[in-house]
Amino acid sequence: MAEYDYVKDPVRPDVLAREASAAGVSVDYVNASKPDVYVFTPRILTPAEKSTLDSVVAAHDGRQRQLRPLWSIRADVQALTAAQWGNVWADLSAPVAGKAPRKYLMDYGVNAGPIFVFDWSLYVTGPTAAQVKAGQISLTALYVQDNPSYLIRPPFDSSIDVDGTEPIP
Numbered sequence: 001m002a003e004y005d006y007v008k009d010p011v012r013p014d015v016l017a018r019e020a021s022a023a024g025v026s027v028d029y030v031n032a033s034k035p036d037v038y039v040f041t042p043r044i045l046t047p048a049e050k051s052t053l054d055s056v057v058a059a060h061d062g063r064q065r066q067l068r069p070l071w072s073i074r075a076d077v078q079a080l081t082a083a084q085w086g087n088v089w090a091d092l093s094a095p096v097a098g099k100a101p102r103k104y105l106m107d108y109g110v111n112a113g114p115i116f117v118f119d120w121s122l123y124v125t126g127p128t129a130a131q132v133k134a135g136q137i138s139l140t141a142l143y144v145q146d147n148p149s150y151l152i153r154p155p156f157d158s159s160i161d162v163d164g165t166e167p168i169p
Contacts (some may be wrong), residue, residue, distance in 0.1 A: 022149030109146025
């Protein structure tokens, strides 16, 4: 086990641990006692992982968060570059061996029903190319709202940073 120390306040340890995990850094637990924060990892991090953890801790605002509205998430997904979008869709639509023909069909959140309907409309109704892309973007927004950290520096493209949550005002 390795320990990394920071000075940061306020901190929500459970949220910080999830944010680090979403960024690809394995965290055992986070202990916060104002103003010190201790992040415990199962092993010593590589320099790249340590840099990622430093960035996550620096960006952590410690505020209570809520799910973002779909229109807001959709706008961020639509703003991805062509390469980023290609990486997202390749991951999200990839089959899950022995379970589902597409990863997004494994969703268990409140948007699982609409995602299933989008899947049907994309693969059965014969939409135009523009309609397919619009449907894929909307489906991705639904998935991100159910899985808020999915596009926060995902392992398939660390240049993407779309958070499914926002601070509560």
